[in-house]
Amino acid sequence: MSVAVPALEVEHLSFAYGPRKALDDVGFRIGQGECAILLGPNGAGKSTLFSLVTRLYDAPSGQISIAGHALRKDSCAALARLGVVFQQPTLDLDLSVAQNLRYHASLHGLSRKEAELRIREELERQGMEERRDEKVRQLNGGHRRRVEIARALLHRPALLLLDEPSVGLDVPSRKAMVDHIHELCRSRGLAVLWATHLIDEIGQDDSLIVLHKGRVRAQGTVREVLAGQGAETVSAAFHRLTAEGEG
Structure with missing residues (x-):
């Protein structure tokens, strides 16, 4: 075993x-x-x-x-x-939610198609899919944290x-x-x-x-x-x- x-x-x-x-x-x-x-x-x-x-x-x-x-x-x-959510926010405030996540996905070598599937999955899990095109600076603190968690999970860390x-x-x-x-x-x-x-x-x-x-x-x-x-x-x-x- x-x-x-x-x-x-x-x-x-x-x-x-x-x-x-x-x-x-x-x-x-x-x-x-x-x-x-x-x-x-x-x-x-x-x-x-x-x-x-x-x-x-x-x-x-x-x-x-x-x-x-x-x-x-x-x-x-x-x-x-490894996925990480730091104490200090690290999202780009002038990019949309989806743009922040796409950038992270590209760093981990995900194809555009796979990235879009995972972005949708994680945002839906966080209840944030309908806000994917909003700029991060428009979100409150709790919603920004949800985006950071979604980002940390995109590449499916252990x-x-x-x-x-x-x-x-x-x-x-x-x-x-x-x-x-x-x-x-x-x-x-x-x-x-x-x-x-x-x-x-x-x-x-x-x-x-x-x-x-x-x-x-x-x-x-x-x-x-x-x-x-x-x-x-x-x-x-x-x-x-x-x-x-x-x-």
């Missing part, structure tokens, strides 16, 4: 900005169809980790593999299996990185995004690594990776992390994990 290749595997990853260590021997894996929440306070190392996985930074030690492809040795194949994607969204838009991402994990087997500091974005069936001061303080299912900390809520467990050693 074959063993499924993890969508993301991180082993012994460390990184420093001069004398300041941002990540210290970080390791975890995310399976296919798994929604993993990367939970940590500001300065925990979440952004550094994302920069290493997307290869904005090069990891001097440790290893990162995406869908079985080692990022350092086979970066093109690894990054081709792994989706979400870097605090709900920042600036109202409550209904945030809930709709949370529900949609969880449905993608269930229906398409998409693996997700979602960096956040908002407890209410975590589902009971999610995995948790708690990062604090550059180290993984706990990882496992929500139930496993709660049991390990003797806590009844994620908020209580998170407080105990991040308060450790504080003076």
Whole structure:
């Protein structure tokens, strides 16, 4: 019986900005169809980790593999299996929704015909098909996020990185995004690594990776992390994990 290749595997990853260590021997894996929440306070190392996985930074030690492809040795194949929604918006405001998506599709080598099919599919999934010809600057924050998620999924990645994607969204838009991402994990087997500091974005069936001061303080299912900390809520467990050693 074959063993499924993890969508993301991180082993012994460390990184420093001069004398300041941002990540210290970080390791975890995310399976296919798994929604993993990367939970940590500001300065925990979440952004550094994302920069290493997307290869904005090069990891001097440790290893990162995406869908079985080692990022350092086979970066093109690894990054081709990755979709990203950054915290800061990256859409071209003066292009239409469809033009933004076509540009992304061309970067991934999709034919015009295949690109149009996938653009329609993803926009319909996001409830945005009727707005495909509108300029992005005409959209509100929630709708722009939907377009960014659609764009990240066009090339059908194995792994989706979400870097605090709900920042600036109202409550209904945030809930709709949370529900949609969880449905993608269930229906398409998409693996997700979602960096956040908002407890209410975590589902009971999610995995948790708690990062604090550059180290993984706990990882496992929500139930496993709660049991390990003797806590009844994620908020209580998170407080105990991040308060450790504080003076």
